[in-house]
Amino acid sequence: MTGNQGPAHKRSMTRRKVVVAGGAAVAVASVGGGVAVTAFAGEPGAGSTASATAAETCYKLTSETTEGPYYIDADKIRKDITEDKEGIPLTLALKVIDSETCKPVKNAAVDIWHCDALGIYSGYESLSAGAGGAPTDAPSGTPADVPSGSPTGEPPSGAPSGGTGGGGHEEPTDDERYLRGTWKTDRSGHVTFRTVFPGWYRGRCVHIHVKVHVDGEWTEAGYEGGHTCHTGQFFFAEAAVLASAEVAPYSANTTERTTLTEDTIYDQSGTTGGLLKLTYDRKHIARGVRGSITVGVDPDATHDGQDAPPQPSASATPSASAS
Template identity: 90%
Template sequence: MTGNQGPAHKRSMTRRKVVVAGGAAVAVASVGGGVAVTAFAGETGKGSTASATAAETCYKLTSETTEGPYYIDADKIRKDITEDKEGIPLTLALKVIDSETCKPIKNAAVDIWHCDALGIYSGYESLSTGGGGAPTDAPSGTPTDAPTDLPSGTPTGEPPSGAPSGGTGGGGHEEPTDDERYLRGTWKTDRSGHVTFKTIFPGWYRGRCVHIHVKVHVDGEWTDAGYEGGHTCHTGQFFFSEEAVLASATVAPYSTSTTERTTLTEDTIYDQSGTTGGLLKLKYDKKHIAKGVQASLTLGVDPDATHDGTDDAVQPGASASAA
């Protein structure tokens, strides 16, 4: 990182506007009131008592990735994005910090979006690929730390339209094909940089491991109509451990999927750098994952940078961490 980034370094503002359906007012009260600071990855202490290790950790930038083809500029100001989708309950607790100063970033707009339990994206149901019916290769038995039934080798067949192919990281944006908006939403970080979403554990589709997309927008304005202006300082993805994915695959409707699954190590987007690369910290009952999963992560971002995920994303195998 350079230390001379001033106003001149700031990129031109990209105009963004979020319209709240039905004219509902934006919920701008603090969120995540029940989230403990120590629940976030990369933190080993609180406030001024944080250790040197924690200080070093927070200087790491979270990896930038491609936006992917299925982003829709935020139009749902909400922290519960589940709608009526069936799946394992997932609570996603995030903290957004300035990677240079380690201070929390308040009033940021955080977008997340992901596919449903069978690999379908809202807004793109006709382009997404998923699978139902009796699974032919679903994992069986109780997951272990070193599962022996993981898919191996390079997945065969064509990936879904717009999905990553050939290790390029998934290029161009697709225009929405329908009006559905489930499993998408935007919420505001509180004064401590916290934001929490309620959703479901994502499923998988051909060519990608299980993941959630995220964008962080700063310097905009929250109004009764939504979020306006500002710029995107981070575009990334969150990933799940193989153990958790194997456990989810034993629960309906995930267990009905016949879609070939790409593992975490086979994925062309995840850079294998752990929490820096977006690997979530997970808590769940290993014998009863259907009861729900708690996921958490700290995002180290550069609020003065622009990362919209269209041309400057980290490519597979690269690391975005910096001191």
């Protein structure tokens, strides 16, 4: 997917003005024909909307995060990534803009991928944490040759520093590809996916992974060349996650859950950090959820997930590195 990577040039990183309403800074963004008002920080409401006459506010750069070990490069070119997975229907409406010029980024390839309701990633079912909180093929018993003392010398070359950092990329262990997909932004920078509300696993809050690729070409075979200008994650307000936990099949997930404020990858910056604006019926979340966000990117930069800040280790278990 990434192909040839052109050099990035230095760009102005000045923050743009935001609309101020009721003493709080909010971002006004056109999403699917409507105007959504979402706070830059804190948990968004269940779908407050308002009309506005001002032009769309230009967002600052959306936070970069680790890619995680379970990315599969542009394997499925599609908007509906649900396949046969059970869960609360989720419509994910994204808009990609250049954070410097405020212009839409059209014809970009947007990848998303996430776990199912029980914490399992397709392509890595034997490695995912799942509802039990441990890999499905984890050995039982206590090893008899546990090393003692402290390690000496330098760490092996290529070893991650500063905690898990999402671990290295893992090769797929199976042919499943549910809850993964790539699609093209339109002339307005919009792209919409149909999926299900993600579940959770040990060490991470509920999230969706995303990559944005630019300067490539769309062919009959898919998307070729270009470079990755953004690698990030989208996050969900606690109120929505708690509501989903009451609904099957999420209610069968007994794994201890990491909250939004406890997560080691979400940077607590609200919209800039990837916090979605969620719209749903508070009394009947099972009917479906709409999540939306404007993603501000630097099309000239390369952010493939390897340059993300290191995160502290959440746990020593394999599932903690499944970012």
